[in-house]
Amino acid sequence: MSEVGLAVGETAPDVRERLVRPDGRTEETSLSELVAERPVLLNFYTGDFSPDCISEWCEFRDFDWFATGDAVQVVGASKSGERLHRKFISQFSLGFPLFADTRLELAEAFGVRYRAFGVSHRAHRSCFLVDEDLTVRYKWVGEHWLDPTRDTPPVGEIHDAVVRGLGAGEAETFGF
Helix, strand or coil, X not given: CCCCCCCCCCECCCCEEEEECCCXXXXXXXXXXHHHHCCEEEEECCCCCCHHHHHHHHHHHHCHHHHHCCCCEEEEEECCCHHHHHHHHHHCCCCCCEEECCCCHHHHHXXXXXXXXXXXXXXXXXXXXXXXXXXXXXXXECCCCCCHHHCCCCHHHHHHHHHHHCCCCCCCCCCC
């Protein structure tokens, strides 16, 4: 099997997709618009309300440095639509915007789209840290193709990548 997803050091494509913000607003937004604010940790996940994704997003929410620091902004992407994203954000009090990648074009651009059982298209669970030049600074791709509950993004490793890769300085480690 070939390497899945963009490699560290590659330039991410400047894709544009519908983005649902925590306040419920939805707008077409490009990756370059987001990284102009600050680097992005783009997190591809299975879908809203799946048990593995609830756990994953609540873990991101509970690590306050993702949401309140200015070193990086967390942005999700899944096949779920805008309406479901709004419910998901509201129910779990998420402070992160979510791309509605219903046609998986964003996943395709990052090289993480695949076909489960040769039938259902989905995105590999994965995280890409993208800087203001659209350069991939960190990458994690889940390895289990069938059971996404066996793969969760390593929050501590991601924290270290943000601090190291973006020169975020002496950020709080929260025990990592």
